[in-house]
Amino acid sequence: QLEGTAARVPQRRIASESALKALVGHVFNVPDPRAEQPHAQRPGTLETCPTTLRVLCRTLEQLRVVLVDGERQVAADFQDIREYREAVAVAHESAAQIWLATPRIQKPEEIGLFRALLKHGADGILVRNLGGLWFFANEGVPFVADFSLNVTNELTAQFVIEHGAQRVTASYDLNRDQLLDLVDACPPEWLEVVIHQHMPMFHMEHCVFCAVLSPGTNPTNCGRPCDRHDVHLRDRLNVEHRLTADVGCRNTLFNAIPQSAAEAVPELLSRGVRNFRIELLDESPDEIRMILGSYRELLSGTVAGRDVWKKLNAANRVGVTRGTLEERRNPLAIL
Numbered sequence: 001q002l003e004g005t006a007a008r009v010p011q012r013r014i015a016s017e018s019a020l021k022a023l024v025g026h027v028f029n030v031p032d033p034r035a036e037q038p039h040a041q042r043p044g045t046l047e048t049c050p051t052t053l054r055v056l057c058r059t060l061e062q063l064r065v066v067l068v069d070g071e072r073q074v075a076a077d078f079q080d081i082r083e084y085r086e087a088v089a090v091a092h093e094s095a096a097q098i099w100l101a102t103p104r105i106q107k108p109e110e111i112g113l114f115r116a117l118l119k120h121g122a123d124g125i126l127v128r129n130l131g132g133l134w135f136f137a138n139e140g141v142p143f144v145a146d147f148s149l150n151v152t153n154e155l156t157a158q159f160v161i162e163h164g165a166q167r168v169t170a171s172y173d174l175n176r177d178q179l180l181d182l183v184d185a186c187p188p189e190w191l192e193v194v195i196h197q198h199m200p201m202f203h204m205e206h207c208v209f210c211a212v213l214s215p216g217t218n219p220t221n222c223g224r225p226c227d228r229h230d231v232h233l234r235d236r237l238n239v240e241h242r243l244t245a246d247v248g249c250r251n252t253l254f255n256a257i258p259q260s261a262a263e264a265v266p267e268l269l270s271r272g273v274r275n276f277r278i279e280l281l282d283e284s285p286d287e288i289r290m291i292l293g294s295y296r297e298l299l300s301g302t303v304a305g306r307d308v309w310k311k312l313n314a315a316n317r318v319g320v321t322r323g324t325l326e327e328r329r330n331p332l333a334i335l
Contacts, residue, residue: 137164
């Protein structure tokens with residue numbers, strides 16, 4: 001008697017042809033961000049625009065060296081943000097523009113950090129999180145979106161620009177070919193490209209300084225050993241990587257070996273990119289002067305990119321590595 005009363009076997013139905021056409025039409029009719037920016041100039045119209053090189057400094061000492069060497073576009077990313085007031089004063093005494101970096105992570109109770117940055121009278125802010133983007137856009141303060149907002153495509157770039165950024169920093173997830181694709185896909189004046197840096201490998205809540213160098217357990221009782229000690233972590237190859245702490249006690253581990261996008265610079269210039277950045281870490285004054293001089297020559301066209309990264313003992317690479325997906329090479333091959 002149960003025959004015929006059993007539930008029917010579920011059936012999968014394919015959407016009607018009209019629905020599929022509508023869906024396909026919607027997907028392939030995403031507006032081109034370049035078309036929505038009638039004011040945006042393309043590479044061919046940027047030939048007369050000056051090239052700008054900005055230098056990110058980690059200490060007041062580095063900032064002074066950079067200013068004495070003639071740079072007038074600088075950024076400050078200090079461990080102790082109480083030094084930002086002096087940094088702004090030093091930069092303005094040299095008639096330089098200075099941008100202050102926010103922490104990479106911002107929690108709801110840390111909004112006061114943004115207000116503190118606002119008080120120093122900097123020319124702009126290097127924003128590293130969406131909270132900072134919202135705050136400084138509402139305050140009407142000029143800002144550049146940094147790499148941690150992970151702009152990898154033209155849609156993200158357009159979103160960030162529409163929310164107030166003057167420029168966006170190309171994501172470190174992009175290799176050379178992907179970076180050039182991004183340049184082709186959006187107005188190049190939107191972009192700022194980091195061409196020399198120590199890649200940040202880890203950014204973490206755990207504070208090594210507090211755990212190892214202090215009997216304390218949190219910022220209220222650790223005594224901030226990060227203000228007095230330089231710490232490097234040694235890897236399995238005996239390479240020592242610099243560890244830093246920010247105002248929120250979050251630690252960043254930087255690759256000991258600097259990397260350079262020097263060989264990509266001529267092609268970036270030819271496609272209209274005019275904003276470049278160098279990020280210092282713990283270089284000596286002599287090393288800083290050599291780095292700045294090398295990239296000035298590169299941007300002026302007097303040296304080749306290959307000569308720059310070799311001279312600076314940097315890795316010839318754009319963006320992060322592919323990790324375990326990196327192609328194997330002959331260990332005896334000459335790089």
